[in-house]
Amino acid sequence: MREITVRINNKNTAYYFSGSFQQLKKIVNPGYAVLITDTNVYKSQLKIFKGWNTIVLKPGEKYKVQQTVDSIISQLIRMKADRSMTLIGVGGGVITDITGYTASIYLRGVSFGFVPSSLLAMVDAAIGGKNGVNVGAYKNMVGIIRQPDFILFDVSLLKSLPVKEWRNGFAEVIKHACIADKKMFRFLEQRNPNVLMKDLAELEMLIERNVMLKTKVVKKDEFERNIRRHLNFGHTLGHALERQFDISHGEAISAGMVFDVYLSEKLMNFGDVKRILQLLKQYDLLLSFSFPLRKTMQLISGDKKKEKSFIHYVLLKNIGSAVTYPVSLQQLEKHLKLFLQKNESIRKSF
16 A cells, blocks of 8 residues: 555645555544445445444435435434544445535534545546535535545455446546546557456556546646636536436546537637547447437536536647636537537447
8 A cells, every 4th residue: 555645725635545445444443434335335345344334325326415415414423423533435426425525514524535446436536525416407516625534545446346337437537638648548549448447557557647637636726716627528518418318427428528529629629539539439438429409508507617608618729738718608509509410420430
């Protein structure tokens, strides 16, 4: 286990790379900790929870709501959990978001950490301090930015991950490469994802590279007033699709990136559209998706990135170089309409 301590504003967070869950006892005292997980992780990793206070939740984005947080708080009260307790989210992005949010409001704030168990959580969801819940059709509408005390990365937890969950993680890895790391983009082009999923050494390297990339961005702009907005590449349309259809986060964000690449070509003269589409196909991610324009625009209009009549949209100048560009809702609707007409040609080309 290798420890790297990062400081974001006035908060230190310890990253434990190449670790194992068994080493968690070296970080926190099990008698003063509560693990929060979901039934999928609990059943697949049953042995690791032995000897720990554990709260098990129903899995899935539909349970990432205030009602779930209230149920956790009720259980913590029954456990007589006080300010000496540390809450630890063991699971994917839904679990890390809920755990960080609950820890931030319970007793006006207790310590918390994460043991992410999905690639998506390891490279993205657990990093950066965003914690919160959904409200109706709107993702992450209520929450807080608060950094965890620690994150323990145990790549062996990925062994039981379904292929669908690998795709979710690879979508965020590709996003990071698109906006800030052209060398990683080339690395991904040169790899077969089915081989990469089994290569723990390369996975550990890839996870650390993504963690430190996102951390570097968050250190510069913790509260998303500038460069952190780049991390939303693919997410404006992606989140709107995710709330309407039964598709995975990775599929939604992939479809969102395809549109953002199209918009980058139109507004920024971006010239590598085909290369990005080929990489998304290589990692078995969604390239085209039909959606109702009016409902989608309604959801985008309620997006957190909207200010007055425009959206802070993330576009690419080149692979590895992103910019934030103000796009009016009227302009966005026009381009979405043209994109829907183009969807069929994208499907036939790839």
